Amino acid sequence: MAKIRYFDYAATTAVKEEVVKEMIPYFTESYGNASSIYSLGRKNKKAIEDAREKVARALGADSKEIYFTGCGSESDNLAIKGVVYANREKGDHIITTKIEHPAVLNTCKTLEKEGFAVTYLGVDENGKINLEELKNSITDKTILISIMFANNEIGTIQPITEIGKIAKENGIYFHTDAVQAVGNVKINVKELGIDLLSLSAHKFYGPKGVGALYVSKNVKFNKIQDGGHQERDKRAGTENVPGIVGLGKAIELAYENIDEYNAKLTKLRDLYIEQIEKKIPYVKLNGDREKRLPGNANISFRFVEGESLLLNLDMNGICASSGSACTSGSLDPSHVLLAIGLPHDMAHGSLRITFGEENTEEDVEFLVNILVGIVEKLRNMSPLYEDFVKNNG
16 A cells, blocks of 8 residues: 555644643543532643643733634634624624635524625635725624635635724724634734634644634623533533643644744745646646745646546545545535636646645655646546647647
8 A cells, every 4th residue: 555645734634642642641530520629620620721821822812812612613603603693783794705614604604594794705816805895895784804814725814914903993803714824824813903713723733623712802702502601601511621631732832833834834835836837737826826824735737627636646645635525525616716716627626735744845746746647647538638739739
């Protein structure tokens, strides 16, 4: 069997050994319920608060502004629904974008059914919003702006500081889905003017099944599920102590070495893009060339189906993602790629490569060489490519 080479760090990451080591005692030795008053429970309550401090420190927040959740999607739901339900007397209008993660888009669609109005901002060919369009979309009923920090598919980073200023000037809360950004980008929520921020541990070498939500002290928001009084009565349910401890350790490690990590990923990303553009014709880099996540490279290959690319890469031991949703049971191409203006055939032929801690330059060289052969093979089987060559030869 071919050696597995992983290039899908935007999908998930392996849990670091240091993180696992920190979590293990809370599965077997210190297993008490953190809501209990005896020592076994109090010890776990302290572990949760220590993790809360670590998250707050990483984001430039106060520990009382951090709430633990089950994942990034839950954090998005709690942020958006929590704010609009608590502030409905002020208005019923939400502004977001067409390229958000489904956790945001589907939450907004649900709220539309409940009578809320939602404006979905378009983006340019690089995936960036137009700040003037944002300003012009604001009404006296607007209570929330929810715009992702960095796109999960094309890696484009939005002008967060400017968005925060616009929101503040108009007395509107600003939420950002930063699931892809945390651990990859330095973030200070106070300096950036962010009121609410969602994150998920498994994107920065922490465990799956645990996330967090930053909510500024100045934000009025409601809980969205009933139950106990955990997380200061905002998120009911017995706390996932091992997961929370793991999240705290993972985010601490991520921000200890973020400059070195970013430099490494940026070098690998740029080398990959350079080699692909040099060795394979008829390709297009999707997303902003400069303002993008350090490890993200989304490229469309004309005359090639993304699903075929993935299957052929998999046969060579390579894990990656496609811009097409074919593998999830839909024939529709990515809503993100369509939003930046790609035609359907180009959107279907996109490949997202995301680099991480274990990748090397040798991995990049291997990946590029494999892709050269796969693309050539697939294009030689394509009638569209054959016609293109005949008409442009």
